[in-house]
Each structure stands twice: as structure tokens, then as C-alpha cells.
Amino acid sequence: MVRNLGNRPTCKCAIARGARAFDYTANNQTQHGGSAMIRTSLAAAATLALGTTAFVVATVGASAQNFPSKPIKILVGFPAGGPSDVPARLIATKMQAALGQPVVVENKTGAAGMIALKDLLAQPRDGHTLLLCSYIDAINPSIFKKVDYKLDDIVPVSLIQKAYYAIAVPTASPANDLKGFVAHAKANPGKLNYGRVGTGSVTEVVPRQFEKTAGIAMTGVTFRGTGPALQEVVANRLDFMVGPLSLTMPLLQGQKLKVIAMTSPQRIASAPSVPTMREQGVNIVSEGWWGVCAASGTPAPVLEAVNKQVVAAVNSADFKTPIEKTGVIAGATSLADAAKIWKETAAEAEKLYKEIGFQKVD
Structure with missing residues (x-):
């Protein structure tokens, strides 16, 4: 570890800088006829540069060896x-x-x-x-x-x-997949809504991507947390929600909502029957x-x-x-x-x- 650090370009640059600094002094001395002093200065430069490099390497090595030295x-x-x-x-x-x-x-x-x-x-x-x-x-x-x-x-x-997300809709929704949801949205222009938690979060970005890709329009409704938003899906007051699997899967297993897609590149092991957005022709993959x-x-x-x-x-x-x-x-x-x-x-x-x-x- 110490040898590798010593051979890094930073250390070589330090030596070069040191040599050039002492070369400048040596050339001034040459004007006074001191050729022996040139060799002495260059030797001193090399010694100093190497010593400095060794000190830096030793210090870095010691910091690693002593880690952690406190909580x-x-x-x-x-x-x-x-x-x-x-x-x-x-x-x-x-x-x-x-x-x-x-x-x-x-x-x-x-x-x-x-x-x-x-x-x-x-x-x-x-x-x-x-x-x-x-x-x-x-x-x-x-x-x-x-x-x-x-x-x-x-x-x-x-x-x-890393985590992927589920697209949740109410059990009363006529949509059982993304194609069905698009048809539902187009039959009810501007009437469907989606939940968002945090400006610019995945709960906002994925629906907006989906709107643009599918040519539909929904209204964003802001919530303070994903849990409360999903409860609105369960109550059939929210039409579309992007939620983490940790919160959506228990509700799916309890048949309190439907999951019509995953944002993963492949199907999720914990929900193998749910297709991805990509599988359904919507090229969206989102992970946290x-x-x-x-x-x-x-x-x-x-x-x-x-x-x-x-x-x-x-x-x-x-x-x-x-x-x-x-x-x-x-x-x-x-x-x-x-x-x-x-x-x-x-x-x-x-x-x-x-x-x-x-x-x-x-």
C-alpha cells in the first residue's frame, strides 16, 4: 500500500518541482563558476524531495493503520x-x-x-x-x-x-396493465390523478415520464408521505401511485390495491407475475x-x-x-x-x- 502510494504521479511531480527549484539556484551559482555546487544542490534537491515523499507516504500510511482512532x-x-x-x-x-x-x-x-x-x-x-x-x-x-x-x-x-418501484392503482380501477390505464386516462382526459411525495422525487418523475410517453394527462396531488398516498389508492381516491415495494407489496398481498407494473429492468422475484414497464412497451426504468x-x-x-x-x-x-x-x-x-x-x-x-x-x- 505504501509503495503504491509512493509511486503515484503526485509524488513524481513533487520530486520534479523540487529539482527545478534547486536547478534555478544552481544555475545562478554556475555564473560564479561553482560547478561542484551544481552537483551538491541537485543531490540536496533529490534528497529533500525523496525525504518529503517518504514523509507524505508514511503519514498517509499511518493514518490508515490508526483508523479508526475514535468513534x-x-x-x-x-x-x-x-x-x-x-x-x-x-x-x-x-x-x-x-x-x-x-x-x-x-x-x-x-x-x-x-x-x-x-x-x-x-x-x-x-x-x-x-x-x-x-x-x-x-x-x-x-x-x-x-x-x-x-x-x-x-x-x-x-x-x-437498490430498490425498484411498483405502479399501484385501486382495485376498482378498470386498468389491469399499462395499456388499460392509458385507455382509462384517454377516456377520462384530465380527470385522473397521481400521488407525489417530495418535489422531483421518483413519485413525480415516473408519472410525468409516463404521461409524456403515453400521451395522457394526469393531475399531481402532493402528500407528506408514501404511506398516506397509498391509503388514498386503497380508498379509490387516488388513481395512480409509484411506491416502494416495502409498502406496496403488503397491500397487494392483502388485495387492497393492484400493481400493474414494475420500474425494474427485469421482473422482481418477490412479485414474478407483475410485468415491468419495459415489457409493456413503456421504456422507463427507475431505481433508487x-x-x-x-x-x-x-x-x-x-x-x-x-x-x-x-x-x-x-x-x-x-x-x-x-x-x-x-x-x-x-x-x-x-x-x-x-x-x-x-x-x-x-x-x-x-x-x-x-x-x-x-x-x-x-
């Missing part, structure tokens, strides 16, 4: 018991047992998760403060006119889970993902150490079993893959929101 905090930007909080606590339990240091979860709710993210960026960049991040953090810059962070401020350490993030500037060896712990936790039965019971798919990634998904999510959101005519909000 670790995992910030969660949403309430306890939610899809961000539950996995955070499962991971904290596994990490604490493995590392021998307390790992605590702290909920800092509000502003679509941005309060917790802002707190992360205010802490030392040493890996002892982490964030249970999600796709929401990657798409917030596409939703809000002003955010208090840049995408490059965040380093995704690993993804931990969650992960563990750190602030940029955290030493690479520390990021690798955290990634190792998160991957081990996510791959454990203690994490997978309770998480996958809710219809969520557990899975960890490498640092590189997490970074790629983070950037792709942000870019895709920016493009999609422009396509559906979404206006950023204050």
Missing part, C-alpha cells in the same frame, strides 16, 4: 425507521463489532437530506464521520436552484442496496440506491478501509436477510464503481428533468 459517526438525513436509517444501523452494528470502536447513527433530518450532508462536510476529512447517502444526494442539484454542496465534495465509498459516502479529501487508504468494512457488512446475512425481506436488493460495490454510479445518476437526472420540463425549485 465513528454515520449521519442519516432522514427519520429513524426509514430506508436510509435501517441499513445505516445494520452497518453500524457490524462495523462496531469488527473495528472495536463505537459506531453511532445520528439522524439529522430536513432539506431533502442536505442538512446531514452539510454536517458531513463540516467535519474533519478523516473517515470518522460518514453519511448514509443515496441517489437523492446525487439528483438534488437537478431539483433545487441552490444546494450547499458540489457533487465533487462527496466520495461514494460503496453502494449498499443507497450507499455510504465520505467527504472528499479523506485519505485514500482510509476510504479503502471503510469500503472493506462496508462490503463485509453488506455481504453478511445479518444485513441481507432483513433488508431483502422488504423487497430491496442488497449489494456492495468497489470505490470505483460507486463513483461511476454517483456521476451517472447525476448526469441522467439532469438530462431527464430537462426532457420532462421540470423547473428547479427554490
Whole structure:
């Protein structure tokens, strides 16, 4: 690990800068006839540069070896018991047992998760403060006119889970699939509605994509939570709702609503009889993902150490079993893959929101 860091281009550049600085001095001395001093200065430059490089490598190596040197905090930007909080606590339990240091979860709710993210960026960049991040953090810059962070401020350490969504309609609806819903909507122009929870969320974006693709129009109704919105579907007062499997599947199993499509690329194992939107000729795939993030500037060896712990936790039965019971798919990634998904999510959101005519909000 230390040797690899020592061979990185940054270290070579440091040596080059040091040599050039001393070359300038040596050339001044040559004008006075000091050729021996040139060799001495160059040797001093090389020694100093190598010594500096060794010091940097040793310092970084020591930071990784000493990690963690104090309790670790995992910030969660949403309430306890939610899809961000539950996995955070499962991971904290596994990490604490493995590392021998307390790992605590702290909920800092509000502003679509941005309060917790802002707190992360205010802490030392040493890996002892982490964030249970999600796709929401990657798409917030596409939703809000002003955010208090840049995408490059965040380093995704690993993804931990992903989830797809179900399209729910009332049991009284004449629609049993997307084609049937489109026919129902066209027979009742402007009369059907859909539920949305949070501006720019999947509950708003997927219906608006569907409207544009199918050539229909619905009215958005805002709710404070997905649960209350789904209860309106059950009561036949809401015609269309995009909901997480953890909330929709129990209602489907209880025959309190119908699920006419999934937003997944393939059929979901927990609901194999429900076709995807793609299968029904509507090219929409929508997923949400969650992960563990750190602030940029955290030493690479520390990021690798955290990634190792998160991957081990996510791959454990203690994490997978309770998480996958809710219809969520557990899975960890490498640092590189997490970074790629983070950037792709942000870019895709920016493009999609422009396509559906979404206006950023204050």
C-alpha cells in the first residue's frame, strides 16, 4: 500500500518541482563558476524531495493503520425507521463489532437530506464521520436552484442496496396493465390523478415520464408521505401511485390495491407475475440506491478501509436477510464503481428533468 502510494504521479511531480527549484539556484551559482555546487544542490534537491515523499507516504500510511482512532459517526438525513436509517444501523452494528470502536447513527433530518450532508462536510476529512447517502444526494442539484454542496465534495465509498418501484392503482380501477390505464386516462382526459411525495422525487418523475410517453394527462396531488398516498389508492381516491415495494407489496398481498407494473429492468422475484414497464412497451426504468459516502479529501487508504468494512457488512446475512425481506436488493460495490454510479445518476437526472420540463425549485 505504501509503495503504491509512493509511486503515484503526485509524488513524481513533487520530486520534479523540487529539482527545478534547486536547478534555478544552481544555475545562478554556475555564473560564479561553482560547478561542484551544481552537483551538491541537485543531490540536496533529490534528497529533500525523496525525504518529503517518504514523509507524505508514511503519514498517509499511518493514518490508515490508526483508523479508526475514535468513534465513528454515520449521519442519516432522514427519520429513524426509514430506508436510509435501517441499513445505516445494520452497518453500524457490524462495523462496531469488527473495528472495536463505537459506531453511532445520528439522524439529522430536513432539506431533502442536505442538512446531514452539510454536517458531513463540516467535519474533519478523516473517515470518522460518514453519511448514509443515496441517489437523492446525487439528483438534488437537478431539483433545487441552490444546494450547499458540489457533487465533487462527496466520495461514494460503496453502494449498499437498490430498490425498484411498483405502479399501484385501486382495485376498482378498470386498468389491469399499462395499456388499460392509458385507455382509462384517454377516456377520462384530465380527470385522473397521481400521488407525489417530495418535489422531483421518483413519485413525480415516473408519472410525468409516463404521461409524456403515453400521451395522457394526469393531475399531481402532493402528500407528506408514501404511506398516506397509498391509503388514498386503497380508498379509490387516488388513481395512480409509484411506491416502494416495502409498502406496496403488503397491500397487494392483502388485495387492497393492484400493481400493474414494475420500474425494474427485469421482473422482481418477490412479485414474478407483475410485468415491468419495459415489457409493456413503456421504456422507463427507475431505481433508487443507497450507499455510504465520505467527504472528499479523506485519505485514500482510509476510504479503502471503510469500503472493506462496508462490503463485509453488506455481504453478511445479518444485513441481507432483513433488508431483502422488504423487497430491496442488497449489494456492495468497489470505490470505483460507486463513483461511476454517483456521476451517472447525476448526469441522467439532469438530462431527464430537462426532457420532462421540470423547473428547479427554490
